[in-house]
Amino acid sequence: MSTKTSYGLNEIGPKSPIFSQIRTTIETPFYGNNVIHVTSLKEAYQLAAGSPGTIITDMPVFEPEVQGLDADARVLLFNDGAVSGRAAAARKILGEEGVSVPEYALKISEAVFQSRYKTMYHAEVLVGLDPDFMVKAHLLIPEGYENIMYSWMLNFQYINENYAQMYKDSKEYNHEGDIYIFSNPDWSHPDHHMGLTFFDPNHNCAALLGMRYFGEHKKGTLTLGWACANRNGYASCHGGQKRYNLAGGKKYVAGVFGLSGSGKSTITHAKHGDKYDITVLHDDAFIISTENGSSVALEPAYFDKTQDYPAADPDNKFLLTVQNNGATIDEDGRVVIVPEDIRNGNGRAVKSKLWSPNREDKFAEPVNSIFWLMKDPTLPPITKLSGAALASVMGATLATKRTTAERLAPGVDPNALVVEPYANPFRTYKLADDFNKFKQLFEENHVDCYILNTGDFMGKKVTPAITLGALESIVEGKTNFKKWGSFSDIEIMEVEGFVPNMSDPEYVAQLKARMIDRVQYVESRDTAKGGYDKLPAEALEALKKVVSELV
Secondary structure: OOOEOOOOHHHOOOOOOOOOHHHHHHHHHHHOOOEEEOOOHHHHHHHHHOOOOOEEEEEEOOOHHHHOOOOOOEEEEEOOOOOOOEEHHHEEEEOEOOOOHHHHHHHHHHHHHHOOOOOEEEEEEEEEEEOOEEEEEEEEEEOOOHHHHHHHHHHOEEOOHHHHHHHHOOOOOOOOEOEEEEEEOOOOEOOEOOOEEEEEHHHOEEEEEOOOOHHHHHHHHHHHHHHHHHHOOEEEEEEEEEEEEOHHHOEEEEEEEOOOOOOHHHHHHOOOOOOOEEEEEEOOEEEEEOOOOOEEEOOOOEEEEOOOOOOOOHHHHHEEEEEOOEEEEOOOOOEEEEOOOOOOOOOEEEEOHHHOOOEOOEEOOOOOEEEEEEOOOOOOOEEEEOOHHHHHHHHHOOEEEOOOOEEOOOOOOOOOEEEOHHHOOOOOOOHHHHHHHHHHHHHOOOOEEEEEEOOEEOOEEOOHHHHHHHHHHHHOOOOOEEEOOOOOOEEEEOOOOOOOOOOOHHHHHHHHHHHHHHHHHHHHOOOHHHHOOOOOHHHHHHHHHHHHOOO
């Protein structure tokens, strides 16, 4: 099997690559006499349905038996009070500057102690849906938060007979232990007003304390899955990937990378007006092998915003659980959800794998192109990058805007443009690892690289039709890229109404300023986090070359 759950006595000890003080502190309470092991999705559903505050809607789960549920299963709604988003400020990662093992081991052990009078539920899932990469994950969470546990088991792969056998036959990673996550949403501490999400990524464990939002549990689990993949020959991807199945048996695999609100999910699922036969890998979490370019999805379901799906939208039939939405009575007397963020921002739902009718859990075909989704108003709708270092560092300096999916610390400007390397705020390993992995894909695997600006260009909105049209041109091999200004490694596909005026000194000054922002960001990585995210010299050199060519 993929990761280790049990050990010989001679494998247990401080010299083992699996054990550490933090991991041992987190794993130990899983074996307490106050723990109930939840072994089936049906059991998790019943516990969640009976949890105080749960709204059992009259919206039936679509094809429930296919998903391991009883025929009468209904969509469950649960709301988290004032909390409806992630808290990046609460993340602490072992290995980063100033993160002390003794301090946090003590805080976690106290959180465990405080949970001893609670009934705790232990659930298991698989992260990774192909025998090439499958990791077993364990969650321990107190009574009262059954909805988080149920959504977690739906979002990842619950273990049934088929997947148990697949896991048993999967590639072994004997130096990796199972993922263990201890959650105590009721925890509070004067040092951590927004809660604490603590990760020991090298030992596959985390403590989620004071966190009642399901998204913290989903991304916390993916955080560890991505870290494990990074150590084992994969580029970890917070993005979407789709395959265009073209005439004559030709296939084209495209990966798109962007944060919530960038259009990542829209682009991933778009069929371009049913113009193409599309197969989806996933729209949020997957990994790419640097050995052969194949890709594996990490989770079956989708954790999607409900903002863009009105109550009558047919896609709502694929809902499994809903978080932070309203409820009302429809004309037929049924209890239904009130979506579109009427109640609060960042309403969410776990959607069934069946939402995308053409899903595969692995693409054996190597990826053809990677698209960085930016919201940078100085960039035209689409550009093509040549040079592996430039292509990778532009991913490392991916520019976007903050969204309602994130709770911000006091004083943080919600409207400011930010840089989020590779659109993945959940990375727990050195940034250079991602830079080198993607550079290898561009250089050795001959993957093409593009930037799609899905925001606005100098005040003019780039519409989805423009973005999808550019994608179609690339997939069909009908592109007309031209040299862009004086750049030697950037080409442009000219879109009417969005052609940069390189003779306009004001525009050139703004473009140069944004490129300098990227230079300064990379330079800042030399000292940020004690140099933990320092990039190779070639990353900075590639950006400085772009700046020098702006005249």
